[in-house]
Amino acid sequence: MNKKLFYFIPYTLWLVLFVGAPIILMLLQSFMSIDGQATLANYQIFFGSGTYLRMMFNSVWYAFLITVITLVISFPTALFLNTLRHKDLWLLLIILPTWINLLLKTYAFIGILGHNGSINSFLQFMGFAPQQLLFSNASFLLVAAYIEIPFMILPIFNALAEIDNSLINASYDLGASKWQTLRHVILPLSADGIRAGIQAVFIPSLSLFMITRLIGGNRVITLGTAIEEHFLVTQNWGMGSTIGVVLIIAMIITMFVTRERKKGGNKY
Amino acid sequence: MNINKTRFWPTIYLIVVFILLYAPIFYLIFYSFNAGKYMHDFAGFSLRHYRQLFNDARMMEIVFNTFIVALLSSLIATIIGTLGAIGIYGTKNRVMRNVILSLNNVLMVSPDVIIGASFLIFFTMLGIGLGFGSVLMSHIAFSIPIVVLMVLPKLNEMNYSLLDAAQDLGANSWQVLTRVVLPYITSGIFAGFFMAFTYSLDDFAVTFFVTGNGFSTLSVEIYSRARQGVSLEINALSTLMFLISLILVVGYFMIDSYNSGRKAKKGKLSA
Numbered sequence: 001m002n003k004k005l006f007y008f009i010p011y012t013l014w015l016v017l018f019v020g021a022p023i024i025l026m027l028l029q030s031f032m033s034i035d036g037q038a039t040l041a042n043y044q045i046f047f048g049s050g051t052y053l054r055m056m057f058n059s060v061w062y063a064f065l066i067t068v069i070t071l072v073i074s075f076p077t078a079l080f081l082n083t084l085r086h087k088d089l090w091l092l093l094i095i096l097p098t099w100i101n102l103l104l105k106t107y108a109f110i111g112i113l114g115h116n117g118s119i120n121s122f123l124q125f126m127g128f129a130p131q132q133l134l135f136s137n138a139s140f141l142l143v144a145a146y147i148e149i150p151f152m153i154l155p156i157f158n159a160l161a162e163i164d165n166s167l168i169n170a171s172y173d174l175g176a177s178k179w180q181t182l183r184h185v186i187l188p189l190s191a192d193g194i195r196a197g198i199q200a201v202f203i204p205s206l207s208l209f210m211i212t213r214l215i216g217g218n219r220v221i222t223l224g225t226a227i228e229e230h231f232l233v234t235q236n237w238g239m240g241s242t243i244g245v246v247l248i249i250a251m252i253i254t255m256f257v258t259r260e261r262k263k264g265g266n267k268y
Numbered sequence: 269m270n271i272n273k274t275r276f277w278p279t280i281y282l283i284v285v286f287i288l289l290y291a292p293i294f295y296l297i298f299y300s301f302n303a304g305k306y307m308h309d310f311a312g313f314s315l316r317h318y319r320q321l322f323n324d325a326r327m328m329e330i331v332f333n334t335f336i337v338a339l340l341s342s343l344i345a346t347i348i349g350t351l352g353a354i355g356i357y358g359t360k361n362r363v364m365r366n367v368i369l370s371l372n373n374v375l376m377v378s379p380d381v382i383i384g385a386s387f388l389i390f391f392t393m394l395g396i397g398l399g400f401g402s403v404l405m406s407h408i409a410f411s412i413p414i415v416v417l418m419v420l421p422k423l424n425e426m427n428y429s430l431l432d433a434a435q436d437l438g439a440n441s442w443q444v445l446t447r448v449v450l451p452y453i454t455s456g457i458f459a460g461f462f463m464a465f466t467y468s469l470d471d472f473a474v475t476f477f478v479t480g481n482g483f484s485t486l487s488v489e490i491y492s493r494a495r496q497g498v499s500l501e502i503n504a505l506s507t508l509m510f511l512i513s514l515i516l517v518v519g520y521f522m523i524d525s526y527n528s529g530r531k532a533k534k535g536k537l538s539a
Binding site: 007008010011012014015017018019020021022023025026029073076077079080081083084090092093094096097099100101102103104105106107108109110111112114116117118121146149150203204206207209210213214223224227228231232237240241244247248251255 | 275278279281282285286288289290291292293295296299306307308309347348349351352354355358368371372374375377378379380381382383385386387388389390393405408409412416466469470472473476477486487490491494495498502505506509510513514516517521
């Protein structure tokens, strides 16, 4: 059995050095001022000044909007995909764009949304004046939702694929309409997939920073952007870590809310 | 799942979704062949941006760096992750096992910025200079959990009596590992390696934090160039990257179907 421990050494080292230590160091750093003194000031500033709180609510609000947009688009997609004959192949085609570098996909939108880009050409063709599309809140939402959609479709698709067809047929036999079947049979049975999708989209949406820089033009500030700014621009690691700790707490809350519910609970 | 007898609107909806998903990618690829200089007003077909890309020594070096980091990090992560998965499999204490598994998943669910920022603190604290080494270590670190998650199900699916049988027949633990366990979990190891490779190629945020000034990977370079504006060299690059992704996906599924095909064949033989 000691041989088992031997396999474990590199992995355990990784757990300690790269999982445990960095998070603890970040927590400690969040209690340090810019010149290395232990202090609670970072948290006082975060929760005391309106700027940071407003930034946090803003970030949560945008992440919420991104999640809602992707969910509204993804649920029907997953539902319809499940009725197709070669559904695994089609699912693969949904996942394929996620294998393409994130930066390249974002970069594409700089071209599409730019002042002379396709959308503006189309608007001009239709007789409208060109709009400032890039560097707006709407373009940020569009690009973020575009990037996150496959991560929402995938878990919902899997949850829907697991539903027993006879349950749906039973629902029809008992006289339920399409809408009733969707509302009372399919939706509850795919709830875990929806929760997993929300989790997979909401948490990254809180921390996106390169989209806010490239597409949002610094107008949308998320928690992620603020962390990047404090660490790499203003070099105020203490404040950056404080925002990081807040982000981790937000992540834990999200995971708790969207956790998988036990099947066959005391609901009935 | 068959709730829609009328196929018309669902089909239209799916077509629209697929067009939206792929339009930006093909838009990039389309303009990489533009004879003009911008991502609008197509001025005719030309390969000049590809020529420019291949003559760009800095970009070529960065492409090389990116692949070296991806290859090395995924190899090392695969080794550590596989050993870790075997270790977790051997942990019989349920509580301990669950604790390790939750810790394993911490880096999977953490936002990239948190991983990047906390690694930056960690490297600075240890006095490790930022550059190739720090990027490589970070990529190994965030790839290990995905390897574990790919390998562990294969181990769990393995019949424990196989190991007992091997030991009863006189195999030492090294032989049990190399002749019984590793062949059984090969497909999981390959899947883990592929996932780790693509994670590394794709990563931007973590690398951005720990890369320092001298060293750069593709994502970081694209970011800094994109901030300066559009250059069709990047479009040419994205066409090539798209092809590489396609090859990787096809390769991954060929290995996957080869393995499941082999398993089915074996099953037939033994039956």
